[in-house]
Amino acid sequence: MDSIILYGFLGSLVAGVATAVGALPIFFGRGMSRKASDVLLGFSAGVMLAASFFSLLIPGIEIAEAQFGGRAAAAGVAVIASLMGFAFVLGLNEALPHEHFQKGYEGPAEEKAALAKVWLFVIAITIHNFPEGLSIGVGFGTGDIKDGLALMTGISLQDIPEGLAVAVALVGRGYDRRKAFFVAAMTGAVEPVAGLLGATAVAVASTLLPWGLCFAAGAMLYVISHEIIPETHRHGHERLATVGLAVGLALMMFLDVALG
Numbered sequence: 001m002d003s004i005i006l007y008g009f010l011g012s013l014v015a016g017v018a019t020a021v022g023a024l025p026i027f028f029g030r031g032m033s034r035k036a037s038d039v040l041l042g043f044s045a046g047v048m049l050a051a052s053f054f055s056l057l058i059p060g061i062e063i064a065e066a067q068f069g070g071r072a073a074a075a076g077v078a079v080i081a082s083l084m085g086f087a088f089v090l091g092l093n094e095a096l097p098h099e100h101f102q103k104g105y106e107g108p109a110e111e112k113a114a115l116a117k118v119w120l121f122v123i124a125i126t127i128h129n130f131p132e133g134l135s136i137g138v139g140f141g142t143g144d145i146k147d148g149l150a151l152m153t154g155i156s157l158q159d160i161p162e163g164l165a166v167a168v169a170l171v172g173r174g175y176d177r178r179k180a181f182f183v184a185a186m187t188g189a190v191e192p193v194a195g196l197l198g199a200t201a202v203a204v205a206s207t208l209l210p211w212g213l214c215f216a217a218g219a220m221l222y223v224i225s226h227e228i229i230p231e232t233h234r235h236g237h238e239r240l241a242t243v244g245l246a247v248g249l250a251l252m253m254f255l256d257v258a259l260g
Contacts, residue, residue, distance in 0.1 A: 004203045005196065007145060008137035011152040012195020015136055018156040019129070019188030022163030023181045026171060035240060037168065038232040040161035042241035045228040046248025047158035048132070052217040052224075054256040055151045056135055057082065059142060060213030067210065074210070081211045085218025089131060093226065131219035132159070133191030137198030138212040150259040154252040159188060 057078060064074035132155050140148030163184045170180035198216065202209040232241035 004141055004143060005199045007148060008140035008199020008203075009192055009196045011140050011148050012133040012136040012198075013192040014152055015132060015156045015159050015195075016129075016188035016191035018159040019163035019166075019191075020181075020185035022160035023167040023184035025164055026167040026177050026181055026184075034235050035237050037165045038235060038237040038241045039244040040165055041228055041232045042244030043248035044158040044162050045224050045232070046245035046250070047154045047252045048220050048224050048228070048248075049245070050249045050252035050256065051135060051151055051154055052220045054253055055139055055147060055154075056213045056217035056220070059147065060210040060217070063142070063213070064210035067207065077210050078214045081214035082218030082221070085131070085215040085220075086222045088215070089219045089222040089226075092130075129159075129187055129190050130194045131216060131223055133194030134198040134212075135216035135220060136191070137195030137200075138202055138209070138216050140195075141199045141202030141209060141212065146259050150252075150256045153259070154255050157251070158248060159191075163188065 060081070061071075061074045061078050064077040065071055068074060068077070136148065136151050136155060139151040142148070166187060167177075167180040167184040170183055171177060175183070198212060202212045229241075229245075232238065232244075
């Protein structure tokens, strides 16, 4: 059990570090075009979409079917747990003040004056990254290291351009490069925390495993629908962003089959 928890933590730590690595070019380049940013965010959405189904929902349903002895019960677990994941991130999104790069401030109006904009961005991206770390931790919690590695690899790959996109967006809003890098790196710091929580929960109570897998999938699907895809469609680059999504989805599917 201890090794499963350790793998879950280390796997999600790798993904968190990937976010910081992705932000490093901010010190050497002049920036990223909005078109490139939208394509990379589309790629991120594709990776997360494939991971939600192939690495989380499908294994969760299979494990639930073995536990409960029927497909109807397994389907019920998948529906309830994924909706719980949706509701969890929705609750965070509604309760915590945060700011989107284009849409602007979202949250209780009285909180806006009390928070510097940089922390509004930190909260927004933290909401985004928490399900990713959770999914890696739960993925390793299955006890199948290959499943966890597939999730870790796919999410780490999409975290690299995401880290750069966050840093570039912050520089574009007037933050100096060091602060932009720090904020981008800190948005990835939540992933090992979430990974540790997810791996510990399913390792301590194995009956929670299908629930945890489907919960993580629902949380990621909410982020894809509410945060990432709308962001890539705001600037007239939706066709290229969709191509990026297709590439990310295909890559994650390949990783899941090849490593799983």
